Amino acid sequence: MPLFLCSIFPKQYLCNMSKVRVRFAPSPTGGLHLGGVRTVLFNYLFAKKHGGEFIVRVEDTDQSRFVQGAEEYIFECLAWCGITADESVVHGGPYAPYRQSERKELYRQYADKLIADGHAYYAFDTPEEIEAMRESRKAAGSGSLQYDAGIRMRMNNSLRLLPEETNALMDAGKPYVVRIKVEPTESISFTDMIRGECSFENANVDDKVLLKADGMPTYHLAVVVDDYLMKITHAFRGEEWLPSAPVHVLLWKYLFGLDEMPQWAHLPLILKPDGNGKLSKRDGDRLGFPVYAMDWTDPKTNEVTKGFKELGFLPEAFLNMLAMLGWNPGTEQEIFSIDELIEAFSIDRVHKTGAKFDFEKAKWFNHQWIQKLPIAHYSARVKTILGGKGIDVPDTIYLEKVLELVKGRSSLLSDFYEQSAYFFAAPASLDIDSVKPKWSEEKNDFFVAFMELIKNNIFVAADMETAFKALAAEKNIKPGELLAPLRIMLVGAKFGPGVFEIAALIGKTETLARIENALKAFNA
RNA sequence: GCCGUGUUGGUCAACCGGUUAAGACGCCUCCCUUUCACGGAGGAAUAACGGGUUCGAUUCCCGUACAUGGUACCA
Numbered sequence: 069m070p071l072f073l074c075s076i077f078p079k080q081y082l083c084n085m086s087k088v089r090v091r092f093a094p095s096p097t098g099g100l101h102l103g104g105v106r107t108v109l110f111n112y113l114f115a116k117k118h119g120g121e122f123i124v125r126v127e128d129t130d131q132s133r134f135v136q137g138a139e140e141y142i143f144e145c146l147a148w149c150g151i152t153a154d155e156s157v158v159h160g161g162p163y164a165p166y167r168q169s170e171r172k173e174l175y176r177q178y179a180d181k182l183i184a185d186g187h188a189y190y191a192f193d194t195p196e197e198i199e200a201m202r203e204s205r206k207a208a209g210s211g212s213l214q215y216d217a218g219i220r221m222r223m224n225n226s227l228r229l230l231p232e233e234t235n236a237l238m239d240a241g242k243p244y245v246v247r248i249k250v251e252p253t254e255s256i257s258f259t260d261m262i263r264g265e266c267s268f269e270n271a272n273v274d275d276k277v278l279l280k281a282d283g284m285p286t287y288h289l290a291v292v293v294d295d296y297l298m299k300i301t302h303a304f305r306g307e308e309w310l311p312s313a314p315v316h317v318l319l320w321k322y323l324f325g326l327d328e329m330p331q332w333a334h335l336p337l338i339l340k341p342d343g344n345g346k347l348s349k350r351d352g353d354r355l356g357f358p359v360y361a362m363d364w365t366d367p368k369t370n371e372v373t374k375g376f377k378e379l380g381f382l383p384e385a386f387l388n389m390l391a392m393l394g395w396n397p398g399t400e401q402e403i404f405s406i407d408e409l410i411e412a413f414s415i416d417r418v419h420k421t422g423a424k425f426d427f428e429k430a431k432w433f434n435h436q437w438i439q440k441l442p443i444a445h446y447s448a449r450v451k452t453i454l455g456g457k458g459i460d461v462p463d464t465i466y467l468e469k470v471l472e473l474v475k476g477r478s479s480l481l482s483d484f485y486e487q488s489a490y491f492f493a494a495p496a497s498l499d500i501d502s503v504k505p506k507w508s509e510e511k512n513d514f515f516v517a518f519m520e521l522i523k524n525n526i527f528v529a530a531d532m533e534t535a536f537k538a539l540a541a542e543k544n545i546k547p548g549e550l551l552a553p554l555r556i557m558l559v560g561a562k563f564g565p566g567v568f569e570i571a572a573l574i575g576k577t578e579t580l581a582r583i584e585n586a587l588k589a590f591n592a
Numbered sequence: 593g594c595c596g597u598g599u600u601g602g603u604c605a606a607c608c609g610g611u612u613a614a615g616a617c618g619c620c621u622c623c624c625u626u627u628c629a630c631g632g633a634g635g636a637a638u639a640a641c642g643g644g645u646u647c648g649a650u651u652c653c654c655g656u657a658c659a660u661g662g663u664a665c666c667a
Contacts, residue, residue, distance in 0.1 A: 096666080195665080211594045214663070245665055263597080272595050272663095280665040287667050311596055311662040334597090337660075341603075344659065392616090396605065400615050419605090422660065426603050429617045439630085476630045487629095548626035555627055563628035 098135040099364040099373055100145045102347060102425065103306060103338045106390045110335060111304045112151050113391070113413040123298065124153035125166050136367045145361040145375075149383045150406060163298045168290055175285035178293050178323055179246045179278055183226075187322040188278060190244045191215075191225040192237055214274030217252040246279035248288075248315060256314040261302075261333040262418050268314040276315050288312060292319040295330055304333045307422070308346075333415060336394045337422035347425050349373060357427040361386070380453065380481030381430075382446060385437035389430045393423050403436050435479040443468045443475070450484045457485050459492045466491075469573060473565045487564070491574060494582050495560025498589055502562065503553045507590050514543050514550060515557075519583055522576060529572040536568070557586035 108124065115122035124146065126139045146152070155161035165171060182188035193201075193215075201223065202213045212218065220227055225247070226234040238244065250273045257267035278289040285293070295303060313332060320329040338347045341355060352359035352374070362375035376386050388404050396419070397404075397412045404412065438446070447468050451461045461467050474487040489495075521535050536554075540547045555567050558579065564570060571579045 191665095198664095206593080212663095213594075243665090266596085268596075274663080277665050282665080284665085286665070291667095306661090307597070308661055308667090313596095336598090339660080346661085392604070394604095398606070400606085402604095402616060421598055423605090424603060426617065429604065432617055435630095474629090477628070546626085551626055559627085561628090565627095565629090566625090567627085 096135070097349075097366050097368075098138040098141060099349065099360045099366075100142050100362070101349070102359055102361075102390065104142075105145065105149065105361050105386075106338065106393065107304055107306060107335055108146060108151060109149075109387060109390055110333075110395070110413075110415075110418065111302075113410050114302065114304070114333075114415055116410045117413050120302070121154040123155045123161075123300070125294070141362070141364060145377075148362060148377055149387055168284060171290075171294075172283060172285075174297070175279065175289055175293055176283065179285070179289065182248070182278070182319075182322055183246065185322065186249070187318075188246050188248050189220075189226045190234060190238070191223065191247045191275075191277075192242050192244045193224045197224065212272075215247070216250065216274045217271075220249075220275060243281040245277045245281055247275040248278055248318065250275055250315075250318065256317050258313065258317050258329075258332060260310075260313075261331055261415050262336075263310075263334060263420055266310070266313065270314070270318075273314045273318070276312070278319075288315050288319065292316055292323065296320075296324045296328060300330045302333065303330045304335060307334045307337050310334045333418070336419050338393060339422045339424045341424050341426060346422075355427070357430075380483065381434050382437045382441065382481070384441065385430075385434040388437065389433040392433075393425065394419050403433075403440065431479040434481075438475050438478055438481070443471045446481060447471055449481055453482055453485060454488070454492070457489070459485075459489060461492065466573075473569060473573065477564075490559050490564070491570070494578070494585065495558075497560060498586055499556050499561045500589055503556050503590060506549065507553070510543065510545060511550065511553065512587060512591060514539065514545055515553070515583055515587055517543070519580055522579065527572065527576045529566070529568040532571060533568045553586075553590070554583075557583050 112122055114120075124143075126142050155163065168175075179188060183190070198215065201215070201219060205213050205219065210218075215223070222228070227249070229237070250270055252271040254270045255267055256270060256273070257265060260266050276288050277286050279285055291303075294300075313334070317326070317329065320326055339345065340347050340351045347359060349359050358374045358376045358379050360373050360375045362377045364373045364375065365371070366373070377383070384405060387406060387409070388402075391404060391409050391413075392402060395413070396417055398417060401412075447464065450471060451464070451467060454461055470488045470491045471484065474484065477487050478484050518536060518539055521539060522532060525531060525535055536550070537547050540550055551567060552562065555562060555564070558567060558570050558574070574582075
């Protein structure tokens, strides 16, 4: 009898979806890292694709780590990218408050429940005592240095202590934490949307701290309690969380039941372009590219860290680049608008492996989007950039004509400065050296005659070129010998679009002025 | 050290047992352009290593190596 096998990919995680969330705390110095934006982006794409709500929580973990302005900054970055959350810390929403410090008592209730059910316990060990425990385990040749079932009955906690001893300690105000009690005999498994079945031996999971001595929860407790209370169905986070996922699964099991647990997706990391390791802010400083979405000023040090936006990235390109880092549509298409991304996105095409960040490719994406989008989409930003460089742009129509002419030469919005500065003011310096050796009286005569010509002719690029060449033939000089000097006269250097197009755009008066001025320099 | 995850050109990557192993970035050559770019046409460059399984392995399994993450009263 034939045996038929079919492989069924676990698609059931798409069922019953109502909420997708991303949650993160600002880094100790603030700022929004590339990886953070990408996590939000993948959440967003997934939520939009499947019609779910999309929640962004930014939390302050404890007062010492809280960074002034970090929450608002993160939402500014997301707004720039065009990502808006259905619920977020700044908008309140039905599940507010969002700040951990304001939810403190909530977490304690669940910690108490765990203790009452025998799944957690009080521990009074000082950091020094724990360190000593690790040292002695290491000395004893133990492979594991964790606070776990193998050691807890020898530590200073409510499991080993008599109830009256525990009470006495607490009455005396001895600081304590609440730890989860992991039973070492079971194993934990769950299905990750990206990695499939993941399983862990409980023996390798330690008794993590759930509630700190100051009464604040650790991430482990907070994420489980919050996700339950906020009815989260899908949770995306970085791969660095995979090792602690078993603790979270255990907490779900003890507190709310595994059926209530959200689907997990552990996203791959973004790595340094050179060397090894996760991409960090320092790498950006070191290698000369941004790592944050937008400029960030550390309120404590006033140190400014550059962002993609300020460097001249378009949000469309930024998102497009990020999406292609760790995900692939399986087709040859690389340029995607946000709507196209939502359409094409599929969680099972997200990679498991970390990808090295390539700034050259990022610039290529931006170049593509500069060509693709209408000029009007970014001309205001370019105007601001030029303004910052001391170029005042009075006429938007003129600006847009200029941008149209030079956009193929620009990868970053900031490139427009050097590509278009000479349209707004005569070049500050002329590359005389590349003209001077071949300069002659005949050439000077040519340009004097050419000036007369354009004074009396219609000022259009094609006509000017025809007239220019005719005059060159008449004077018996090769046009090529004259084109380079003319370019230097108008641009100051050897780059830019066709010279006659430039002349047509800057106008008759300006063209004549620049030629006249340059002739003086050439003849000097 | 221990635990987890992973390994296709320099980088991003497709192909989920039989392919001349896609495509993109970057690099090189040529064409276009009397500039610089864009664009077009080519080119160099890849399955970590060792065992299995199989008629057949880049693809599946096991080791090794390497990388990466975790191993905090940080997230």
